[in-house]
Amino acid sequence: MTDNERILIHQIAGDITGEDMALCGSIQSYRMALRRKGTNLSFRKAAEEWKKNVYLPIISELKDDPAVSIAIGKNVNEAFFRALYATEVNGFIPEKNMIRAEAMKKAHGLRAFISRLIA
Numbered sequence: 001m002t003d004n005e006r007i008l009i010h011q012i013a014g015d016i017t018g019e020d021m022a023l024c025g026s027i028q029s030y031r032m033a034l035r036r037k038g039t040n041l042s043f044r045k046a047a048e049e050w051k052k053n054v055y056l057p058i059i060s061e062l063k064d065d066p067a068v069s070i071a072i073g074k075n076v077n078e079a080f081f082r083a084l085y086a087t088e089v090n091g092f093i094p095e096k097n098m099i100r101a102e103a104m105k106k107a108h109g110l111r112a113f114i115s116r117l118i119a
Helices: 003-012 020-036 043-064 066-071 077-088 094-117
Strands: none
Touching: 003 043, 020 043, 020 077, 043 066, 043 077, 043 094, 066 077, 066 094, 077 094
8 A cells, every 4th residue: 555545545534543454455446346347547536436435325324323323332443344344245335224234233242242241
């Protein structure tokens, strides 16, 4: 990853920290998916499109759905990456129900882990 790519990723995903390589990989995968459909974009342009079509819909769903927001708490990172992976598998189409389901799986996994620790 170049310094320019890292800077761009931080501009796009300021809320998501410590996962530069994963975000870069997702943008590159998005770029390749577009290329297979006949659209050839620079990394910067692909990153802008990825932000609009993938990142923002996922983040909006995670933050705007009260049940999801309460379930995942302040740490959006892990819920975001679960939803991102599911979106990538779904052809980079972020579906509201899928994002919510992945975030809730993350939340329930944390609850189960914590309950085992304190039991």
